[in-house]
Amino acid sequence: MAVKIFIATDRLDSVLEKLSTKIDLLIPASLKDDKSAPTGFVPFVPGTAPAFDRQTTTPLKKALLPQVETLLRFEYHKDPQGSPKSSVTVDDQRQVRPTLVFGARPCDVKALTTLDRVFSNGPYVDPYYVERRKNTLFATLVCRQNDAKCFCTSVGGGPADMEGSHLRIVPVDGGYVVEALSPEAQTLLENLADAPDSARDAQAGQIVEEALKRRVGELDTKGSPEAFRKRFDQTDYWFQMINQCLGCGVCTYVCPTCYCFTITDEVENLKGERLRSWDSCMFYHYTLEASGHNPRPTKLERYRNRVGHKFSYIPERYEGLLGCCGCGRCIRSCPVSIDIRQVVGHLKENTSE
Template sequence: MKVIKIDKKDWAGGIEKIQSSYRLYGPVKSDAFHDFKALEKGELPDLNFSNTRVSPKSVVYPQSEVMFEYSLDEKDAEHHILKDAAKDYSPKAVLGIRPCDAASFLLVKRNFDTPEYKDPYWIKSYEATTFVGYACNNPCATCFCTTAGSGPFNEEGLDVLLVDEGDCYYAKVITSKGESLLNAAGWKTGADGGAPDKIAALEKEAGSRIASSVTTGRLKDKKTTELYEAPFWEDVSFACINCGTCTYLCPTCWCFDIQDENSGCSGVRMRNWDSCMFPLFTIHGTGHNPRGTKLQRVRQRFMHKLKYYVDKYDNGIQCVGCGRCIRSCPVNIDIRKVCDMMNSYDPKACACPAK
């Protein structure tokens, strides 16, 4: 694999060059947190971060997105006809995305890009994006990527992987899309022969720093109904306040709700992220709610990520181990704990409810 060496003094100049052909997104610090934002001309991504507070999924899949526009004015010849909203699918690039977050796009892709159904907004936006990853030399205490199908130097979902090596970045070229971006920046110097070894050493060290893990191997063999009826859900869900923090911060949560909003004689049809934690997510027109209790909603979130998804796609859990939901949950509900409970659940051994 080709490795390019980017001297840190060439970093800003290269980014300025890319900006003429790409819309750039990168981590930007505001107050105490980093978040992915569109970078202004000349603005550099701030790579002095562990990971962003909110996941970068919004770069491809905004929290609110207008799909159609329409007129309700009957004098208008084309009233009551939905028209595609104007979209910008020109090339864009995310700089400094962590490998776990990059892997999440492949996971979400299984939902938005299937042989049967294709979500045009997500697919076009995704295809327009070049993912420039940033390897984690110092993972957080809550990171469990290595047991969730990813890793601090994982290349899946990335076009380029940057590795910080003090004075320079090593850029591993993963796809031709990535190569085009590096060319556009004018970063062309091949790295010295020792680079792969240095990268491997950093990778090994980062991997050894991952202190937490999940066990997932037995989830697939569990009976769905037995997990569904497991006694531990009351205990797991007790603290939950049913806010949308876990799902909105999660890079792999993809659910949305469609709304029409009118203003005077015109309106838009938009979609907004939705959350299975909200009662409104499932309420029927009749007023009946099949998931009316907090226990049912909490169970749904974990069953979806750790059982239904596992069964449906046979490709691991619907989680990349970024740890955001653990760090930001207001009441400390921890997916690692729940995953282990589910993975080790034995209905026969547990006749009494786990409290």
């Protein structure tokens, strides 16, 4: 039988502290002292209040694909005899500690299936991502705080979708019922807290039932790859959709399924670091070639690529998997209110010929 515990709200901090002696913990929390500040997943420190009541501003992908990470360090060695030949030593040690993300949302965990296809499958496996992925567990909240920008059930997810999760957290009266969904999670729950009483257990069951039935968003994505291809050359359509875009790139930085990156070397004297940093396909320089040619010279081509990537190229390449988890972050964060649901929703209009 699955192990379940009840964590009373006023004991959450001490239970998390105990849990953090077994495994490194990341929790959703405010990124500044101010409670209304943007939120993200941060290492647990006793006394930090988890922000379970809202979706984080920065996505969970940051835990597996950091915004900036050192891929390796290198050092050149000059030949003391003055020969023009020199040698270089490279250190690409990865130090990844087992980590539990406590309080992820189902959409964020779902988004990792897109990153998995890109970084873990196929001819180019990314050892940095794979190592973190193998060592990270997810305790996922049954979501009761979806808002008007969320559309997870339109893209194959749902507020109680536990695919990829190791523990389920159900907010109930006075606290949380936490249930192990995998053997390694079962071990984590041992001796942490008592089992829920029958009333709370029943309430948790009802909340899960209700969340499993709840529809979140009405976007119809059926046939979007074909509709996108038909729309591809209709510049009027794309211009009308994204005319007001500022090209700020926020939509890509907050998106849990975007994974564009750039690699740079930072060198001082004979030592250096190779860094990988998030980049954005919404930026002109992302696709600028050394020749000066740019295949996506305007925001029209760049935004069209962003939509095509998520609703046409990824599903065509990965057997129907959509490159969007419906978290709504790009809609909430866009300074000029561009709504990807409208762009995708209108793809199929008047394209029957």
